[in-house]
Structure formats: structure tokens, C-alpha cells
Amino acid sequence: MNAYRVPGDHDPLPTAAAVLRRAETARVYEVAHHTALEPAPLLSTRIGASVLLKREDQQPVFSFKLRGAYNRMAQLSVAERARGVIAASAGNHAQGVALAASRLGIHATIVMPITAPQVKVDAVRRFGGAFAEVVLAGESYSDAQAEAQRLREALGATFVHPFDDLDVIAGQATVGLEILAQHAEPLHAVFVPVGGGGLIAGVASVIKARRPDVRVIGVQARDADSMARALDAGSRVSLDEVGLFADGTAVKQVGALTFSLCQQYVDEILRVDTDAICAAIRDIYQDTRSIPEPSGALALAGLKQYVAQRGPCDGALAAVVSGANMNFDRLRFVAERAEVGEQREAVFAVTIPEQRGSFRRFCAALGQHAITEFNYRIGDAQAAHIFVGVQTARSGEREALADAFRANDFGVLDLTDDELAKLHLRHMIGGRSPLARDERLYRFDFPERPGALARFLDRMHPDWNISLFHYRNHGADYGRILVGIQVPASEHALLRQFLASLSYPYVDESDNPAYRLLLCA
Known part of the structure; x- marks a missing residue:
């Protein structure tokens, strides 16, 4: 007996046997696939x-919903077919009803929430052709269902429920029969x-x-x-x-x-x-x-x-x-x-001293871990606040990384489970900074291999300061990185030599109008 069964309750109808009998004779294979x-x-x-x-993504409508919708509509009487059907759906049931309507020659009015993905709305119209009319109403399935019930009373059509109907349930049950047979x-x-x-x-x-x-x-x-x-x-x-x-x-x-x-x-x-x-x-x-x-x-x-x-x-x-x-x-x-969902990335806010050598110490603390994201904008004369994503491979690495940062006297905040940080704050680090004097801005293509960032930092002139850094690994062979470097005008010749020594393709964005408007001090 499962955890949800109330001891002493009588079995309410329908029973598993009743669903099984209907599933064994369901008409789903007139339109759906095994x-x-x-x-x-x-x-x-x-x-x-x-x-x-x-x-079930291999079905003609890319969803199992076709099974139940068609099985329900195939049971309609001649009179019911003549009056048409109405349905409410977030998308997949709607596509099933639309295709069933087209195959059976039944007019269908299909109410979908305005939040339904456009790919599903377009598919409903495509599968139903002249037999399907789409009405967008409400923000959820429940809102769409309320509108569908109102229209049903006005039109006299049969409501094809997306789930709470025995013929629909029996149609979907054929998924289970197939699994057992396979x-x-x-x-x-x-x-x-x-x-x-x-x-x-x-x-x-x-x-x-x-x-x-x-x-x-x-x-x-x-x-x-x-x-x-x-x-x-x-x-x-x-x-x-x-x-x-x-x-x-x-x-x-x-x-x-x-x-x-x-x-x-x-x-x-x-x-x-x-x-x-x-x-x-x-x-x-x-x-x-x-x-x-x-x-x-x-x-x-x-x-x-x-x-x-x-x-x-x-x-x-x-x-x-x-x-x-x-x-x-x-x-x-x-x-x-x-x-993050696979626990292959840990996300941290790390605070390091705003002084020469801090970035190198930070990279050393990372060890052999690959950086997946790095966001930084100078904003404090004493401390640098870095948003960093780090690739992880096994359980416990998040804690080990945090300990490594703390061992270097860096402040650390684990943001891996912080929804605000993952959704919004990672994209909002930056802006103008009065501390970013003599800043030059460059876009680089870095080879996506271990040590590329460390090589960049090791070759950098010890008197120059990184005032901005943005990088996100998107799975390509080359990472695209934006770097702000504070270099006095008298040292621009040395800067050009440094850039040439890196052998990384780069673009000088210091005069980019968007940068001048939004980031330049």
C-alpha cells in the first residue's frame, strides 16, 4: 500500500482495472505512434x-497528449461531432486536439493562456488547419480553462478535458502499456x-x-x-x-x-x-x-x-x-x-585586496579549476569584489574552493544556490567608476584551455591595474573576454608591446560609444 492511500478507505471509482480495460481498447494508434x-x-x-x-517527444505533435485527446474525440457521437469541441491547454493538449480535429473532421475551439510558448501556439494552428480556432486568454492553464468553460456554454460544444476525463486518462495510459511490453x-x-x-x-x-x-x-x-x-x-x-x-x-x-x-x-x-x-x-x-x-x-x-x-x-x-x-x-x-543543476559549476562572490598581485593569488587559489565566468568592475580603492563561476566535477569541491579562498584571506560568499545572483546580479556588475582613470578597454579572444587567464596576468606590466573584467564560457573553442586596463598615456607604447606579446586576437574598444556612455569614467 502506498503512502497516499488512507487506511480503511474503500477504493473509489475508477479502479486500475477499469482504466486498464479502456486502455487496451483505446483508439490512439489511429493517429499516434508506438x-x-x-x-x-x-x-x-x-x-x-x-x-x-x-x-513521447517522437509523437507527431512532439508530445504524449495526442493519445488522450484523440481517444476522447474518437468516442464522440455524430451529434457531438457536429456541435464541435472546445479545449483549454498550455500547449501540448491543444496540439493533440488540433490534430485530432483535423483527422476526424471536427471543429475545435482551443483556449490557450497568453503565456503559452509561441512555438506551441503556431503548432496548434498548423496541426488543426481549418478545423482549429485558437483563443488566447489568461496567464495559466486554470485561467484558460475558465474561459473555455464560458465559451462551452455559449457554443454548446463538448469540452475535451486535458486530464480529468476517463477516456483521456485511458489514452495516456497506453504509454504505460508500451513500457511494460518493451x-x-x-x-x-x-x-x-x-x-x-x-x-x-x-x-x-x-x-x-x-x-x-x-x-x-x-x-x-x-x-x-x-x-x-x-x-x-x-x-x-x-x-x-x-x-x-x-x-x-x-x-x-x-x-x-x-x-x-x-x-x-x-x-x-x-x-x-x-x-x-x-x-x-x-x-x-x-x-x-x-x-x-x-x-x-x-x-x-x-x-x-x-x-x-x-x-x-x-x-x-x-x-x-x-x-x-x-x-x-x-x-x-x-x-x-x-x-549549476548538474553541480558542475559553483558560483562565488570573492573579495580580494585592491592591490598588485591579488589577481595572481586569486588564480593560484583556483588551482586547476577552469573559470566559467568572471565579472569584475573596480569600485573600491581597498577591495575588489569579484563574481566568479568555477567548473566543478564532484561533490565537495564547492566547499574546498571556498576554503582555498579563505586560506588566502579572501572574503567569500557561496552564491551557487542564490536565485537573485544567478538570474540578475551576475549581469549587473559594472557601471561607471571614478576610480577607473586612464582606462583602456579591449576585447580578447582567449583559447579555451587551462592557464590562458594566468598567462595573460603573468605577462601584464606590474604597474598596470585591471579595472574591468568580463568573461563567460559558452562552450566554444575561444572565450570572448572584455578587459579594462589602467595605463597612463605615457605608457601606451609599452601597452602595445604587451598586447603584441600575448598572441591573442584583440579589438581596442576604448572609443566604443556604448562604453563611453555606460562604463567610461
Whole structure:
């Protein structure tokens, strides 16, 4: 009996057996595919567990949602089809409804929140063609659902719920049936992303009906954890706000049917943060060369957290990669945060004396660690405040680095888990400084290899001071670095000799109008 089952309760309907019967006759394969259950060898080796990825991102709409939407709409009567359907969705259910409408010849009105990624809005219109009309309303799925219910009453259309409908749940449950058919060997657990609960309710029901020994574990974003809170409370709750990074699972309140099924058949719900999701996106890319959306990587983020906390497991671990409708402009953020999410980057604010040789001592304290980011602007005559990111490879290195800084009498503040620093402050270090007299500004291309920064500092004239430094490793062969150097006009000839000795390509930006306006003293 799982942790959410209330002792002495009678099993509410529907049961796992009822969901299984419907799933076995679901009409999903008239439009959806049997998707692959692929091993993730790189990740498996790294975390010491056999990891399998259920590739629902391979569906025609790049999401599992097509299964439930089509199965529900295929059950409509002739009269219901004539009146059309209406749906509310953050994006993936909308695409499923749109494609189903086009295949079945049913008019669909689809309400989406204004926060839905444009890639999903465009896809809905493309899949639905003349049969789909998109209405944008509200900031979350719950807002869109309220507008859809209002329109349903006005239009007399059938509402196709994204999760709280038995035919939808049965359609999604076919994901679980496929996993069991594809992996007859020992299977410890299946990890499933959770929004409103349709996918996990279906998957958990059929797995517990067929193989009750397999654990079913849901995964939610920490800032959109309505199912976890409901199961903890023993009744459905409504969140005031939900985070929108994992927009596909940003649901304020789970369904009544899905909640009932999850109470009975789900073993555990895990919560993961944004950094962990970003790291899981990268893991999936490294093993498959595909890029899931944030909600699509939720399950794998939970799987990794489970292994880290529990250790080796007696069987394979399967994670449902639920969708790949990723906005391209999110990739920059994902790449930025994946390093921290994988604990491959530690971020510090380090205070060193504003005196000659301090930078060299700082680099010596770093040892062989590669610098991933370095932001500095002179602002105090006595102390230099540096924002630095450092590449790490294993647990405990953050603490060791902090100790190394302190051993050099440097003040240190660990910002690795500081959301304000990671989101905003790292981009705001700088501005004008009255101390930056005689400053010359240069852009350099540094080879991305250990020792490049130390070589630069070692060749620098001992009487010159670095007044500005900005660098971020973006994974290219060459790093682009901006450096301010305080050099009296009488020594500009020596400066030119120094620059030539470095053998690094550079551009003199001292007369750049943006620099003169925003940074120049």
C-alpha cells in the first residue's frame, strides 16, 4: 500500500482495472505512434543506474497528449461531432486536439493562456488547419480553462478535458502499456511528469494492474506542485500561483479523477527545481541529440534525484520524456543553468585586496579549476569584489574552493544556490567608476584551455591595474573576454608591446560609444 492511500478507505471509482480495460481498447494508434524506450548509456554510466527514456517527444505533435485527446474525440457521437469541441491547454493538449480535429473532421475551439510558448501556439494552428480556432486568454492553464468553460456554454460544444476525463486518462495510459511490453526485464520504477495528473493516473493504473511490484513515481516542479500538495493533504488543493518555466505542467489544481487514481496507485511524488530540470534537458540531449521542453525533462530530473538519494536500484529506471515543444529562445537560459543543476559549476562572490598581485593569488587559489565566468568592475580603492563561476566535477569541491579562498584571506560568499545572483546580479556588475582613470578597454579572444587567464596576468606590466573584467564560457573553442586596463598615456607604447606579446586576437574598444556612455569614467 502506498503512502497516499488512507487506511480503511474503500477504493473509489475508477479502479486500475477499469482504466486498464479502456486502455487496451483505446483508439490512439489511429493517429499516434508506438514510441521508443531507449537506453541512456552516458547518463546510466555516470549515475550508476540503468536509465531508459520513453520517447513521447517522437509523437507527431512532439508530445504524449495526442493519445488522450484523440481517444476522447474518437468516442464522440455524430451529434457531438457536429456541435464541435472546445479545449483549454498550455500547449501540448491543444496540439493533440488540433490534430485530432483535423483527422476526424471536427471543429475545435482551443483556449490557450497568453503565456503559452509561441512555438506551441503556431503548432496548434498548423496541426488543426481549418478545423482549429485558437483563443488566447489568461496567464495559466486554470485561467484558460475558465474561459473555455464560458465559451462551452455559449457554443454548446463538448469540452475535451486535458486530464480529468476517463477516456483521456485511458489514452495516456497506453504509454504505460508500451513500457511494460518493451521492457520485460526487472523494472524498479517508472518516473512520470505531473501537471493535472492525466498521464501519471493512466500510467500508474495500468502498471499497478499488470506489474504491481514496479514503483510509479511522479515528478513536479517545486513551484507547480499541486499534486504533491494534494496527496500530502489528502484532498485537492488550489495553488494561488504556479511557476511557468515548466509550462506544460503548470496547473493550479489537479483533477478529481486523476487525484483519486494517484491516491491509490502512485508510490511517491518528487519535487525538482529549475536547475535540475535544465540539467536533465542537457542529459537527454547528450544521449539522444534531441531537446525536450522543460516539462519533458521533469521525469528524468526526478529520476536523477531519486538515485542520488537512494543509491543503486534493483532494476531499470524508466523516465517519460513527455514533450519537445521547446521555444528556441529558452535554450540560452537552459544552457546557463544546466551547469549549476548538474553541480558542475559553483558560483562565488570573492573579495580580494585592491592591490598588485591579488589577481595572481586569486588564480593560484583556483588551482586547476577552469573559470566559467568572471565579472569584475573596480569600485573600491581597498577591495575588489569579484563574481566568479568555477567548473566543478564532484561533490565537495564547492566547499574546498571556498576554503582555498579563505586560506588566502579572501572574503567569500557561496552564491551557487542564490536565485537573485544567478538570474540578475551576475549581469549587473559594472557601471561607471571614478576610480577607473586612464582606462583602456579591449576585447580578447582567449583559447579555451587551462592557464590562458594566468598567462595573460603573468605577462601584464606590474604597474598596470585591471579595472574591468568580463568573461563567460559558452562552450566554444575561444572565450570572448572584455578587459579594462589602467595605463597612463605615457605608457601606451609599452601597452602595445604587451598586447603584441600575448598572441591573442584583440579589438581596442576604448572609443566604443556604448562604453563611453555606460562604463567610461
